[in-house]
Amino acid sequence: MTEPDTDPETRYDIVVVGGGNAALCAAMTAAEAGARVLILEAAPKAYRGGNSRHTRNFRCMHDGPLSVLVDRYDEAEYFDDLMRVTGGKTDEALARMVIRRSQACLPWMEAHGVRFQPSLSGTLSLARTNAFFMGGGKALVNAYYRTAEALGVDVLYEAPVTHLALDGQRITRVDYTHDGRAHSLRPRAVVVASGGFQADLDWLAEAWGPPARNFLIRGTPYNRGTVLRDLLDQGLSQIGDPTQCHAVAIDGRAPKYDGGIVTRLDCVPFSIVVNKDGQRFHDEGEDVWPKRYAIWGRLIAAQPDQVGYVIIDSKAIELFMPSVFPPVEADTLEALARKMDLPAAQLVETVTAFNAACGDTSAFHPTELDGVRTEGLTPPKTNWARPICEPPFYAYSLRTGVTFTYLGLHVDETARCSTASGPVENLWAAGETMAGSILGQGYLAGYGMTIGTVFGRIAGEEAARHAR
Numbered sequence: 001m002t003e004p005d006t007d008p009e010t011r012y013d014i015v016v017v018g019g020g021n022a023a024l025c026a027a028m029t030a031a032e033a034g035a036r037v038l039i040l041e042a043a044p045k046a047y048r049g050g051n052s053r054h055t056r057n058f059r060c061m062h063d064g065p066l067s068v069l070v071d072r073y074d075e076a077e078y079f080d081d082l083m084r085v086t087g088g089k090t091d092e093a094l095a096r097m098v099i100r101r102s103q104a105c106l107p108w109m110e111a112h113g114v115r116f117q118p119s120l121s122g123t124l125s126l127a128r129t130n131a132f133f134m135g136g137g138k139a140l141v142n143a144y145y146r147t148a149e150a151l152g153v154d155v156l157y158e159a160p161v162t163h164l165a166l167d168g169q170r171i172t173r174v175d176y177t178h179d180g181r182a183h184s185l186r187p188r189a190v191v192v193a194s195g196g197f198q199a200d201l202d203w204l205a206e207a208w209g210p211p212a213r214n215f216l217i218r219g220t221p222y223n224r225g226t227v228l229r230d231l232l233d234q235g236l237s238q239i240g241d242p243t244q245c246h247a248v249a250i251d252g253r254a255p256k257y258d259g260g261i262v263t264r265l266d267c268v269p270f271s272i273v274v275n276k277d278g279q280r281f282h283d284e285g286e287d288v289w290p291k292r293y294a295i296w297g298r299l300i301a302a303q304p305d306q307v308g309y310v311i312i313d314s315k316a317i318e319l320f321m322p323s324v325f326p327p328v329e330a331d332t333l334e335a336l337a338r339k340m341d342l343p344a345a346q347l348v349e350t351v352t353a354f355n356a357a358c359g360d361t362s363a364f365h366p367t368e369l370d371g372v373r374t375e376g377l378t379p380p381k382t383n384w385a386r387p388i389c390e391p392p393f394y395a396y397s398l399r400t401g402v403t404f405t406y407l408g409l410h411v412d413e414t415a416r417c418s419t420a421s422g423p424v425e426n427l428w429a430a431g432e433t434m435a436g437s438i439l440g441q442g443y444l445a446g447y448g449m450t451i452g453t454v455f456g457r458i459a460g461e462e463a464a465r466h467a468r
Helices: 021-032 050-054 075-086 092-111 136-150 201-208 210-214 226-233 289-301 333-340 344-357 447-467
Strands: 014-017 037-040 057-059 130-133 154-156 161-167 170-178 181-185 189-192 245-251 272-274 307-313 328-330 393-405 416-419 422-429
Touching: 014 021, 014 447, 021 037, 021 050, 021 136, 021 189, 021 447, 050 136, 050 447, 057 092, 057 447, 075 092, 075 289, 092 447, 130 136, 136 154, 161 226, 170 422, 189 226, 189 447, 201 210, 245 289, 272 344, 289 307, 289 393, 307 333, 328 333, 333 344, 333 393, 422 447
Parallel strands: 014 037, 014 189, 037 154, 189 422
Antiparallel strands: 057 130, 161 170, 170 181, 245 393, 272 307, 307 393, 328 393, 416 422
């Protein structure tokens, strides 16, 4: 894509801050409405796309079979799923709007270059609720950039925005750096879609305390919250708790940044999880994995040294998506404990107690809530509870992997931002930078992409209307 003329006098109708899914949806929608659009992406071209590079699916309401989705997934069921994972901490009106609009988004995505594929082995439980991107999130991002280019959208890479100048109830200037120089633009409208602050470990530590420095950042290292902090410091209305985030349990061997979705482990429902002292601390069978996987990052964060360990046996090793790093393997629990630096006697005691609490396992069903539970054990395991007794035994270390934070900009149903004095007339937000407006806690697989797509399209439409 040709980089634009960076003369400060160049007139863009709309500047979109960020280069991921929400930003691209906003840019394409605005360009289709006739606006001249510039995307300012902090990352180099090879790393463009923010966390969207690491996604793999989109959660979608549908009244009947739709593209690769089977059966139906109506508003009531979708909203009930969301309420369970958020504990009711959501803006119901915004949440329902996103759910209803998701149905029209899927054909829109296909029309803008995204290709979908049927659910893969290990993800069949999502065949009704989540549409998977052929080629993953990177393919989606590349498709959108190709479409944006065809629509005349300009892009600057390695162009982090440093300041949005708020004068009264209007953004009057966009400051950014590029090629080692400072630049400014004065667009008619601005869409902020630059994500959360999870890659700024100092900010994470402000919220969480010292344990945050042990977290791994599974998404892009470029989401440092610079624009979010700048706007909040200028009095923009905020939403969300800085300690709430999309945090999952990932392989402890993952890199500090940008490990992506391949570092996630899906084996928890078929395991027991212990801390460094060899003790269980939560129900591993609480719900099907797409609805409850995102609680485990916070659970691990609360354990000593922010680390946990998955323990499974040979019965379970084929029941989940393969991991990017092979599990640690041993013929005995004692040998496995030594390899994982766990107290062997305590691990054996924990597994023995768990096995004794398991009952009839004939109803075991790996993709459904099967009610195969423990009895008389604290904490219980309420589904998929089978004795861990068939060698070889396997283990993974777990760390907290933060995807994105929920502290963000408060928006209304038109994606418009505001201050205590009222709406900011030419500022909209979409994606992870405003997801806390809907996600108070917890997470539902694929819902972040849904929020970004719905609000990206709304923000682009509203910004273009304002620019006209």
